[in-house]
Amino acid sequence: MDKPKVGRIRERNSQQIIQAAQEEFVLHGFKGTSMQSIADRAGLPKANIHYYFKNKENLYNAVLEDIIEDWNVVLSDMDENSDPKEVLTNFIRNKMQLSYKKPKASKIFAMEIIQGAPHIKEYISKELRIWVKERVQIMQSWIDQGKMRAVDPMHLIFMIWATTQHYADFNTQILEVMNRREYDDEEIERITEFLTTMILNGLDIQ
Amino acid sequence: MDKPKVGRIRERNSQQIIQAAQEEFVLHGFKGTSMQSIADRAGLPKANIHYYFKNKENLYNAVLEDIIEDWNVVLSDMDENSDPKEVLTNFIRNKMQLSYKKPKASKIFAMEIIQGAPHIKEYISKELRIWVKERVQIMQSWIDQGKMRAVDPMHLIFMIWATTQHYADFNTQILEVMNRREYDDEEIERITEFLTTMILNGLDIQ
DNA sequence: GTCTATATTGAGATAGAC
DNA sequence: GTCTATCTCAATATAGAC
Missing domain, CATH: 1.10.10.60 (Homeodomain-like)
Incomplete structure (x- = not known):
């Protein structure tokens, strides 16, 4: 006081x-x-x-800044010894939840990048690039250990970003096409399942 | 004259x-x-x-309108008897090429939808919804014939949209993270391969 | 800390000469 | 069809009373 x-x-x-x-x-x-x-x-x-x-x-x-703060929470821990299935499943689930809970944050971030990221170029070329680099190295070690199929880990990360964020950024289009008024927990769960299965299956992870 | x-x-x-x-x-x-x-x-x-x-x-x-016109060209023909592998491969390749060739068109479309599609709500709820509905039915018939794994075809379409458009809409972020100045034919080819393999593999299509 | 009133600039749009 | 000059309104920003 x-x-x-x-x-x-x-x-x-x-x-x-x-x-x-x-x-x-x-x-x-x-x-x-x-x-x-x-x-x-x-x-x-x-x-x-x-x-x-x-x-x-x-x-x-x-x-x-407010948006980027939230974003950082999603970044789950992982290292060479982690189980790819567990890490990727969590990653997809967390990003999907964020899309569901804070679509507006995702949209503003998306528009900023689409317009050339004039206000956050530094964040991208520093923090974000480093973050990706680290995860790529770890994923590469998984591949070397035969834990998953050999793909370019960087594009795998992009794929997870793209698919999860799409449900937030393009929710207008998706809901209109699906003829629904809004998402519900159930639908988000189904989508999460779909994405997880597609990606794990795509990587030959059982 | x-x-x-x-x-x-x-x-x-x-x-x-x-x-x-x-x-x-x-x-x-x-x-x-x-x-x-x-x-x-x-x-x-x-x-x-x-x-x-x-x-x-x-x-x-x-x-x-100019943008939507281009968009319609991508929509490859398909029916119940088509080979899923061929159709999906072409679909991914065509959309990826469009992202590469006309990123600005993709971006304007994306921003319009992100902001709630105020100018094209009708296009989405009519033409686009119908287009999706038709493809979903065809894909469902492929599933019923055992040609691919049972997934929700609608979300498969969303996945292809999301992943391919991401390389156009978010090119600033992607190039910055990859530490490149721009895409080239080779990189686009690699990405196309990656996406195609991931998705076909995810669908158990050999 | 809060709010009214206002300075100043830039916007969309149009009239009317060429 | 083209372009200059101009109208009107809305924008960011701030001064200054409370």
Whole structure:
């Protein structure tokens, strides 16, 4: 109780603004989103948004950082001695759950990359590239040990990214084609099963 | 030579504008793109763009139609008697080539869907849904004939869409992670092989 | 910390000369 | 058909009262 309330209020308002910003950025992209619309959605005067984040660029970066933080949680532990079946199954399940739980985060990240990743090029060429490199080496050791079929591990990672994120990013198309209003736990479970089986089978892992 | 030159000029200019528009829409999205930037890129005064397309909405729709047209070419013929291996191999190869040749088209389409498909909801819920429905029925008949493993054909289609489009839409991320400047024929061939093998293997098709 | 009022720039769109 | 000049409105951002 020594600390002033201010910090709490700041934290609460920041999060509230970031949430509202996410909703708007998904709908209209970075350039297409107006600070006014974010303010309206957050139920605050526009000037407050500027007070908290100074400008649109900063706010957008805060949104992206928020997303990347979640992302890092998914990255399950693995090493040369791990069981590929277990690791890959978990990886697919976790990414699929993230797509289900936070489709908007996935969408903003996707749009950012589609547009050339102007705000996160550094993150990709540093953190992300290293992360992939490490996993590729481990997967290669699995292949060398005869634990799975010899494929390029990097493209295997891309395949898992692509298939799981697709259900978040393209949910409008998928739901429309499937003639459903939204996903439910059951459907997500079926999709997870499908992806896991296809990929494990594709790698000759029983 | 009876017809006035006008039609030709109109056609040429229209295409030129659509091209320039594509480049801009990829970079900044629909709302984020300005008519001025399109005009500058096309080397024409802004008023001309309005003369040809009346407004931004119309121009954007023209760009989308252009993209969907290309898309339809990929849809290979297939029926109950087709060989799944051949059809799927061709499908993957054609979609992968399209991703390679026209990544910007794929990206604009992706952004449109990510943002909720406000301009093409009808196309999706009509043409596209029907197209998927037909293919699903055919694939189901393959399964009933024992030609491939029993999976949900709809998700198989989504998987092929997701994996092939990923290389176009996320090329910035992929190239950065791979530490390459661009794809080449060879790399695309390797990816096509990888995807084809993974998917056919996943379906127990030899 | 909060909000109203406003400065300033850039947007989509069009009128009208050529 | 083409382009300059211009209208109108909405955008980001900030000043300054509370």
